[in-house]
Amino acid sequence: MVIVRALMGLALFLVVPPFLPEWITFLLTLAWAKALAVLGVVLLLRGGLLTFGHALYYAVGAYTAGFAVKFLGVHEGLVVLVLAVVTGATTSALLGLLLARYRGVHFGLLNLAFSMVLYAILLKFYAVTGGTDGLRLPTPLLAGIKPPPQSLRLTIYYVTVVLTALLLYVAHRFTASPLGYTLRAVRDNEVRVEYMGASVRQAIYCSYIVAGVLASVGGVLAGFSVGHIVPEVSFWTQSGEFVFVALLGGTGSVVAPIAGSIVFEFVRNYAFKYSPYTWQMTLGIVLLIIIFFLPGGLWSLTGLARRWGFATRRWTR
Amino acid sequence: MKTRLMSVIALIAVLSPPAAAQGPAPKGAPKELRVGIVTLLSGPASSTFGIPAKKAADAWVEKINEAGGIGGVKVVPVLTDEAGPGDKVVAEFRRLAADEKVDLVIGYISSANCVAVPAVAEELRLLTVLFDCGTTRVFEEAKYKYVFRTAAHTGIDGIGAARYLLAAKPDVKTIAGLNQDYAWGRDSWEIFSRALRKLKPDVQVVETLWPKLFQGDLSAEISKLLTAKPDVIFHSLWGTDLASVNSQGRVRGLFRQSLVVHNNSAFLFKEFRDLPDGFVVGFRGTHWPEVPDPARNPLQREFVERCTKKFGEPCGSPHGSYHMVQALQGVKTAYEKAIKATGRWPSADDVVRAFEYLEFDSPSGRIAMAVGGGHQAIEDSLYGTVKLDAQRNQNVLTSVRVFPAKCVNPPDGVKTLDWIDQGFRGAQCP
Known part of the structure; x- marks a missing residue:
């Protein structure tokens, strides 16, 4: 039933965009791509782990694409995606060895530290990374074919949505797997999980790698849709944004990050339109309102709807 | 009532002739x-x-x-x-x-x-x-x-600075760089130091410092510059970093010891009165109320x-x-x-x-x-030196020099750094 509903939602996102203005399609692309990084944050949150450095993997993905184009001459988008999965998995597997030992504020801040180390590297190695001016990412080929200019945006949009949807499904299966349940149990009581014979470390380590790969793929997709990458993708404010969107959407479902991400992008863009001087404040106020009145995130709205729907049915019966 | 008023206003607006011919x-x-x-x-x-x-x-x-x-x-x-x-x-x-x-x-x-x-x-x-x-x-x-x-582009700032420096201080032997650690700072220093060393190959770089963007406190960097004693310090700082190198450098005698060259006039017009005496400043083109x-x-x-x-x-x-x-x-x-x-x-x-x-x-x-x-x-490149006019008790821009555009810009199709390395081929300088 959940799957059917999710597929219906997906169908909506597949059918409507050709009729939308181009810039809205672009915003949606960006929202879907970033939702992958947010999903990584949400997965870890389900295990009670809050990371303030998840932009690290987002940046690893983006710069994998940047370097693949600049130094390896790879223009095939699918190859770049595979490369990003490899670099994302390698980086998170390496750092995870250390980070999976930590909990709470230590975990959050150590992640932050590593993301800032990457930021400093991207900044300092000016000749290689282009420093703060960043790298240009030309339009990729798709399975050897260059998308025609008039349908370029839609192509990138569909690739992003389909890929993200697939990864959402993977994440959904992951949360429903024994490992996913172990992760939830870890949040409740780590000691008990160990006594039951499950490995806490394994659960956290695996989730950490999955979260890293998700963000890395998100970085590639966002990078290609913007066409340019800068070291700020690894800055702590970017990580903060992911955590924020995760809370905005809620952690109740793997679909919640999509909702949070789309709302965030649109609020930010309209804040720009209607208050060019005070957009930061407008954004802040809107987000504060959401937090005050929907502490469980936007996803809690579905719960409200269900409760009301249930009540109505019982009443009519 | 209100709509009628509006339509009358609209009618007047339509009938009145356009402001200018x-x-x-x-x-x-x-x-x-x-x-x-x-x-x-x-x-x-x-x-x-x-x-x-x-x-x-x-x-x-x-x-x-x-x-x-x-x-x-x-x-x-x-x-x-x-x-x-x-x-x-x-x-x-x-x-x-x-x-x-x-x-x-x-x-x-x-x-x-x-x-x-x-x-x-x-x-x-x-x-x-x-x-x-x-x-x-x-x-x-x-x-x-x-x-x-x-x-x-910023080519004119670095090349203009090098040319101005050689006119203002032909015997320069040692230079130091103080630039923010990001792309603009790196580009500024690269262009200036390459251009100067092409024009005067015996110039030595004694110190290159890269403070963080908006670091604010530059006292450590100033100490290093005071010890290195370069003839000339080139910097491209702006924002809080420009304010602090000016205020901290002034009290510590940085401007008495070395000639300080700044490439991008990152100050408000009204802040000009507070710039230190002897400060050399470039304007990224002729952008000064008196020049042109x-x-x-x-x-x-x-x-x-x-x-x-x-x-x-x-x-x-x-x-x-x-x-x-x-x-x-x-x-x-x-x-x-x-x-x-x-x-x-x-x-x-x-x-x-x-x-x-x-x-x-x-x-x-x-x-x-x-x-x-x-x-x-x-664009032409404008450089000048800030001097305190003791009589009027205010800063004036002196020793103003304008380098024509063709003197500080490479010809069409040539990259700036290549042009510098090739010895400014085809430059038309007065």
């Missing part, structure tokens, strides 16, 4: 020319670059509209903030094109945005005029059709007068404000040339054709779109 708008002209203006309205670079540019845009659009607009069509600016992450800047550019339906965009102070936006402009076929950013990368790395830059001479350049006189009348002072800071007016003048001249050539309201492609290798007048003098395939402007 310019020929009727050409065939196919729109009601208004919507110009997206993107400049930093928030964040650390807004005070000295973004807001002055915005003020200049206000003053100059008003002037253009008073004179009947561009080709008889009124200019309507659509203002947005450049601050924020790169993906947001691109999203905002797309929104300007699709949602605000602008006819062209003038914008971008940050070099990163000038590298990111052109590809999108090409995709949307939207005329885009980069007005202030300095990176040499834009047209040296790629070719664009719909993108122009009406200000010189207002008596000979009516646009310059009008710009200073208009701003002073509107804001009580010249429009903010040197390069942000002058660069903005250059962009508006370039657009105006290109449109009018295209209207003349086609005899109707021009399409974006017509304007592009008229814009390439265009020459136009501006408060900064005559600007030529001479390089980058006709898409990149070249």
Whole structure:
């Protein structure tokens, strides 16, 4: 039933965009791509782990694409995606060895530290990374074919949505797997999980790698849709944004990050339109309102709807 | 009642003659020319670059509209903030094109945005005029059709500084660099130090310091410079870093020990009175209320007068404000040339054709779109020394030198760093 509903939602996102203005399609692309990084944050949150450095993997993905184009001459988008999965998995597997030992504020801040180390590297190695001016990412080929200019945006949009949807499904299966349940149990009581014979470390380590790969793929997709990458993708404010969107959407479902991400992008863009001087404040106020009145995130709205729907049915019966 | 009043007002508005006499708008002209203006309205670079540019845009659009607009069509600016992450800047550019339906965009102070936006402009076929950013990368790395830059790139700042230095202090032996650790700082130092060492190969670099952007406290760097005792210190600091090197350096005798050269006049006009004595400053082009001479350049006189009348002072800071007016003048001249050539309201492609290798007048003098395939402007380089006039007890700009554009810019098709390494082949210096 959940799957059917999710597929219906997906169908909506597949059918409507050709009729939308181009810039809205672009915003949606960006929202879907970033939702992958947010999903990584949400997965870890389900295990009670809050990371303030998840932009690290987002940046690893983006710069994998940047370097693949600049130094390896790879223009095939699918190859770049595979490369990003490899670099994302390698980086998170390496750092995870250390980070999976930590909990709470230590975990959050150590992640932050590593993301800032990457930021400093991207900044300092000016000749290689282009420093703060960043790298240009030309339009990729798709399975050897260059998308025609008039349908370029839609192509990138569909690739992003389909890929993200697939990864959402993977994440959904992951949360429903024994490992996913172990992760939830870890949040409740780590000691008990160990006594039951499950490995806490394994659960956290695996989730950490999955979260890293998700963000890395998100970085590639966002990078290609913007066409340019800068070291700020690894800055702590970017990580903060992911955590924020995760809370905005809620952690109740793997679909919640999509909702949070789309709302965030649109609020930010309209804040720009209607208050060019005070957009930061407008954004802040809107987000504060959401937090005050929907502490469980936007996803809690579905719960409200269900409760009301249930009540109505019982009443009519 | 209210609606009747409104219709009477509308009737008066329709019947009253246009404010200024310019020929009727050409065939196919729109009601208004919507110009997206993107400049930093928030964040650390807004005070000295973004807001002055915005003020200049206000003053100059008003002037253009008073004179009947561009080709008889009124200019309507659509203002947005450049601050924020790169993906947001691109999203905002797309929104300007699709949602605000602008006819062209003038914008971008940050070099990163000038590298990111052109590809999108090409995709949307939207005329885009980069007005202030300095990176040499834009047209040296790629070719664009719909993108122009009406200000010189930062090549003129480094090469101008080297030439000025050799005129002001021909016996310079040792130099040191103090530049913020990001792309603009790195580019500035690279161009200046390479140019100087080409012109005077025996110059030695004794110290290169890269303070973090907006580090604020530069006391450690100043200590190192005081120990290294270079003849000349070159820096490209702006914002809080410029303020602190001036205040901290002054009390610690940095300006007495070494000649300090600054390449980008990152201060407000009213802050000029607080600059240290003997400070050498470059203006990223002739962007100073006294240079070009207002008596000979009516646009310059009008710009200073208009701003002073509107804001009580010249429009903010040197390069942000002058660069903005250059962009508006370039657009105006290109449109009018295209209207003349086609005899109707021009399409974006017509304007592009008229814009390439265009020459136009501006408060900064005559600007030529001479390089980058006709898409990149070249400008003269202005350097001067701040001197305290003891009698009037205020700072004046002395030992002013203007290096002509062809003396500090490579010819079309040659990259700046290559040109320096080849010994400035073809430079036309007085």
